[in-house]
Amino acid sequence: MTRRFVILVCCALLLAGACKGSEGEEAGAQGSTLQFGAALSLTGQLSREGILTKDGYEYCKQVVNEEGGVEVGDKTYDLDITYQDDKSTPDVAAQLVDQMNDDNVKFILGPYGSSSTEAASAVVERNGQLMISSAGADDTIYEKGYQNTFGVLSPASEYLATIVKAVSDIAQPKPKTVAILSADDGFSKTAAEGGAAQAEEEGMEVVATEFFAEGSTDVSAQLTKVKPLNPDLILGSVHLEEGVAIIKQSEELGINPAGGFGETVAPPTPDFIETLGPAAEYTLGSSQWTPETEGEDELFGTAEDYAEGFEAAFGDTPEYHNAEATAACLAMILAIEDAGSLEPEAVRESLANLDTESFFGPIKFDENGKNIYKPMQVIQIQDGKPVTVWPSAEGELKWPAPPFDER
Known part of the structure; x- marks a missing residue:
């Protein structure tokens, strides 16, 4: 038996052992x-x-x-x-x-x-x-x-829809007109569609739906279009940075809807309140959990x-x-x-x-893997913190919202 043959046999046995060990390892x-x-x-x-x-x-x-x-x-x-x-x-x-x-x-x-x-x-x-x-x-x-x-x-379709349900249920007076600003990513567009459909179901008129590029921090062009329509409520289908931009630039442009603002994702995040300070007050947000x-x-x-x-x-x-x-x-x-x-x-x-x-x-989970059985919560920024106002309530909804310069 040659030395080369012995080496080949040993290598083959080692490889077989390695393969056997890999097969024996449980998934994960x-x-x-x-x-x-x-x-x-x-x-x-x-x-x-x-x-x-x-x-x-x-x-x-x-x-x-x-x-x-x-x-x-x-x-x-x-x-x-x-x-x-x-x-x-x-x-x-x-x-x-x-x-x-x-x-x-x-x-x-x-x-x-x-x-x-x-x-x-x-x-x-x-x-x-x-x-x-x-x-x-x-x-x-x-x-x-x-x-x-x-x-x-x-699911995303519930994010803005939940805010609409809440204000329809507990806001006095109930808003009659709504404008929607949305990023153009899939989540935000789906949430915007859900919010618009729910608003119409609740008897509210959607006076505008304006889209902007995902990740935008300048939404002044969209807000300028919305301002003359004077909606009772402005809804933002957004993530954190986009949500901050809507509030900050609305204050700069003097946009003060009577019902204030409602947004997805951003308001419950601590950075939203820290970045905006008093301007964050009265903003509504949908939350998966409180x-x-x-x-x-x-x-x-x-x-x-x-x-x-x-x-x-x-x-x-x-x-x-x-x-x-x-x-x-x-x-x-x-x-x-x-x-x-x-x-x-x-x-x-x-x-x-x-x-x-x-x-x-x-x-x-339903047959598609969605958890359609869990309700969402609605929070409102009050005194620098998110307060649950619907459907289970930690505090009462503050409505209508005063102008930015009175907060």
Whole structure:
């Protein structure tokens, strides 16, 4: 037997052993650790929301591990989460989720934002991974026939519609005319359409719908068109920076609708209040969650319990980006434990049948993976903080809104 033949045989045996070891490793697990993955906007336009999302995932990991880990059949795993920065870019989010699959990370916690979530959904479907979205609300994500993407949050079509429902229910006098300003990304357009449809259903006239480029910080051209129409309420279908721009430039242009402003995403975010100061007062915002949300679960308790625990861990009062992220992580864990398996197909089946109450409200998915069973909350900025005013109320709606120079 030649020396060269011996070397070849040894190499073949080593390769066979390596392959056998790879096949024996359970999906999503590395030894005694269960690995989740998340591509998040840690830099770029959506970095503030992305960091809030990461904190929500981290709090879930902390509590799960403090409570003994994740039970899968007769095994118990510590939870770990791998984060990668998608730079607020959907294509990068998709690439990162694909790389996670190469590293045997099968359980994905969603990116921040609908555009990145939609891009990642296609990758997850192709790879046989499983993703729970915490911040991809655009209804169109769940209308593509994907089987492996679920979303714990109420859909985009409810964001502005919820504000319209609230003012129709509790505002006196009820607004008669509404103008809508919207970014041109998928989430914002869907939310704007939902708000317009709800306004018409409530008997309000939509006097204008103006669009601007996603990420714009100058919306003065759109506001100038709206100003002479003198709407009772101006609604913004926006993210944080865009929402700040609408309020700031409305003040500069002397636009003072009697009912003030209502916006998606931005108002519950601490940066909105810090940036605008008194100009933020009276602004309405739709929120996926507040500490007044009804519901309870064994891991996090009530919404109030969650708020207290999160603040103790991070030093900040949680807002809905934190809570929805934790809820996505919770849903994945509940499904894994119910399945008693780390095989994505078995976990997907458990997710499809999940029906539970939680600190975040009900978590239950329709046939498309949307959580259509959870109501949204409406907050109003009062005395420098968001106050829940509808449907469960921490305080009363302040209406109508005084002009900016009287705040």
